[in-house]
Amino acid sequence: xxxxxxxxxxxxxxAGVAEGIFFTVINPQELYLFGEPAHFSKIATYSIxxxxxxxxxxxxxxxxxxxxxxxxxxxxxxxxxxxDGNKPG
Numbered sequence: 001x002x003x004x005x006x007x008x009x010x011x012x013x014x015a016g017v018a019e020g021i022f023f024t025v026i027n028p029q030e031l032y033l034f035g036e037p038a039h040f041s042k043i044a045t046y047s048i049x050x051x052x053x054x055x056x057x058x059x060x061x062x063x064x065x066x067x068x069x070x071x072x073x074x075x076x077x078x079x080x081x082x083x084d085g086n087k088p089g
Contacts, residue, residue: 003065018053028045028046
């Protein structure tokens, strides 16, 4: 549970900052989606933008947590013995 919070909380904060900076520069009514004007309300555009930024930031934080795992954590359960004490296979 703690690792989930290590990923979600910082990514939430950074996504809020990124959205603030992005929508300070870009007007949500002037966005285009696949070459066509996006006809969403401002609130919908802000919400979609925030969750998009949050997903990207969470992926970055999750990659950091994954890269910090040790060999023992990554290989947990690999090569373990079966309940009767024999190696599987």
